[in-house]
Amino acid sequence: GENVEQHPSTLSVQEGDSAVIKCTYSDSASNYFPWYKQELGKRPQLIIDIRSNVGEKKDQRIAVTLNKTAKHFSLHITETQPEDSAVYFCAATISGGYQKVTFGIGTKLQVIP
Amino acid sequence: DAGITQSPRHKVTETGTPVTLRCHQTENHRYMYWYRQDPGHGLRLIHYSYGVKDTDKGEVSDGYSVSRSKTEDFLLTLESATSSQTSVYFCAISEIQGDEKLFFGSGTQLSVL
Numbered sequence: 001g002e003n004v005e006q007h008p009s010t011l012s013v014q015e016g017d018s019a020v021i022k023c024t025y026s027d028s029a030s031n032y033f034p035w036y037k038q039e040l041g042k043r044p045q046l047i048i049d050i051r052s053n054v055g056e057k058k059d060q061r062i063a064v065t066l067n068k069t070a071k072h073f074s075l076h077i078t079e080t081q082p083e084d085s086a087v088y089f090c091a092a093t094i095s096g097g098y099q100k101v102t103f104g105i106g107t108k109l110q111v112i113p
Numbered sequence: 114d115a116g117i118t119q120s121p122r123h124k125v126t127e128t129g130t131p132v133t134l135r136c137h138q139t140e141n142h143r144y145m146y147w148y149r150q151d152p153g154h155g156l157r158l159i160h161y162s163y164g165v166k167d168t169d170k171g172e173v174s175d176g177y178s179v180s181r182s183k184t185e186d187f188l189l190t191l192e193s194a195t196s197s198q199t200s201v202y203f204c205a206i207s208e209i210q211g212d213e214k215l216f217f218g219s220g221t222q223l224s225v226l
Contacts, residue, residue, distance in 0.1 A: 006155075032213055043203065043217040044156065089155060093212050100171060101212035105155040 002027040004092050006104025013080050014112050021107045023090035024072040032095040033066060033073050038087045038106075048075070051095065080111045116140050119204050119218035127226055132191040134221050136204030138184075144207040145187040146215070147171075147179065149200040156203065162187055163210070194225040 003026040031052035036044040093101035116139030158171030160179040204218040
């Protein structure tokens, strides 16, 4: 089955700096890679996703990159703000398939004002 | 946000007692899931459903059973609760096969003493 590794497990950055979270996956058939953000005590929420036919996707201050050859993908947050503080989960699955999505263990991001 | 509610939000129970958690959706989505979230493990799939009376096991299904008699309701039952089942339980829904764009409920904090 799929195995998703995520690092770092914790990350502290100064407000205004950039943050990068990296994930690797094992199944070359995976083609859909979502990222979820979970604020303290709240539900995980989808913030951005990328498919394997795209190398990069941006949405305001967040961006995801995908390297299919190396089987890794990353979340980039620029100009971090205190409200970016949360746990971020990467995941991988096969779009439209019967494979279940596999999550990374999460990265706790702290943005220091 | 998708219309999805979980009940109860918090529950404390004793070892050996049965417990049922309820997930209710108003989105008419076909796919429903139960996850548990534990520190260091991220989100792990317990059971899922791809239609009324159609369910299957996830990666951590031992000790749990589910039922889906209506599109809108997905029940998770711990037949005889154990302390290892103390966790936060999230229900999720998706209208797309392959677990794309999961919408999560607010979670149930379960403590088994």
